[in-house]
Amino acid sequence: MAAGYLGVGTGAAATPSTSNLTIESGANVAVTTFYVGDASGRSGMVIQTGGSVAVAGGCRIGHYATESSAYTMTGGSLTLTGNPTANPSTSGVGEQVGGIYLGVDGTGSLVQTGGSISTRFVVLDNRGDSAGTDTLTLSGGTLTLTSIWGLTQRNASTLVNFGGGTIVAGANLPIDATPVLADGTTTTINTGGFTVTAPKAFSGTGGLAITGGGTFQVTGTSTAIGTATVSGSGTTLTGTATMAGSDVTIQAGAKVKPTSTLQFLGNLNVNAGASLEAAITSPTAVTKVVSAGQLTANGTVKVTLSGFTPTLGQVFDIADFTSFSGTPSFDFSGAVLPGGLTWSTTSFSTDGRISIVAGNAYQAFEASHGISGAGATVDSDGDGIVNGIEFVLGGNPSGPGSDSSALSPTFTVDESYFRFMFRRADASVSFNPHVKYGSDLAGWTDAVDGLPVENPVIVAVEGSFYGPGVARVSVLIPRSLAAPGGKLFGRLAVQIP
Incomplete structure (x- = not known):
């Protein structure tokens, strides 16, 4: 089917009525605009179990007042390809193409339990805080957001439920919403190599899985108490507020890198192969993690200095916790100190602090290569040359490409x-x-x-x-x-x- 306009729930009606559309396997729909509930008092109900729907313009669900419309997807695909020319959720700006509006003047609902949706944006309750609750529920399938506008809850009478499925970022974008995480489920946020910001609170008892090699930036104070994992090479958890999850695990290849103070409601686990990164830019400007439970650190604690040279005796608090477990390694290759000084990590497992102490050139060598405390008789990189001899030779005792045998x-x-x-x-x-x-x-x-x-x-x-x-x-x-x-x-x- 190809058409310029596809409407479900259209035309004037003396009394409220509902129109229904089912899209099944094998269907192939291509339209310019797709409106559900496109007249006062005329609700629309769409159920997609298969097939493909391509929309070159825009999609509005719950367009007109005094109607309530819904789109339920269990399979198939819905793809919106238009390019918005302005922020689609700005007062005084008309609805834009390329995205899905849930509730414009009416009430709109999108429930996805399977299939795939690709859209520039999703906006809930765009024009005003209208009657009814506009709702997005994701419990399966894939929802791909392909522009910088992401997902936005515009007004209070809206609800976003995450109970499984995957959100995929196709650009740097916000999840400008307050999702409720359903108990017993895990929702995946695939950053796709981009930065996904979460400026508002996540709540509920469900879990989150952050993947994709990009950055998940937390700036909202979440209360969700499920588990959360951060996985995949380069995937970074960062931010300044409170991360969702009472038990958060940073898996091998991923990292947690606060931009100020990043808080955790319960335990924080930094697995072997993962890293906890702290930046120091002045005696008091130090990024840190705060765990309300136990910090388990078996990965690498990496410290960097920028625009600041510490002096003897200075102490930096990079982690707070109620209890500690693990045997982390430390990487000070980005925090090289002047001669005669070295980093001390002896109190880190007690109070999360590192400090500047008098040291020697060998200790500085270990710190600069991220093997503090390893010892001169240890071969940290397995190249057959112990660290003390690598110090003499001017070698690199750790990291990729650190084989120093050519310097023998x-x-x-x-x-x-x-x-x-x-x-x-x-x-x-x-x-x-x-x-x-x-x-x-x-x-x-x-x-x-x-x-x-x-x-x-x-x-x-x-x-x-x-x-x-x-x-x-x-x-x-x-x-x-x-x-x-x-x-x-x-x-x-x-x-x-």
């Missing part, structure tokens, strides 16, 4: 010397990186320039040979120092407490 010492032998050459970062000099040699792997002697006097080792240092701050050290060990008929071995050592 090199060896050559000639008639007189066993030559051992290694990279030495200037920051490591105070820890005495040096070469040891021996005729077996059990006994070792320090290679010291000029010793032994009768057959001395030669140590030569070429500053910044490998670039600023990284010297080349060449250690020439006389072959005659090997045991008679034995071999000569060498290794790099460093003394890090």
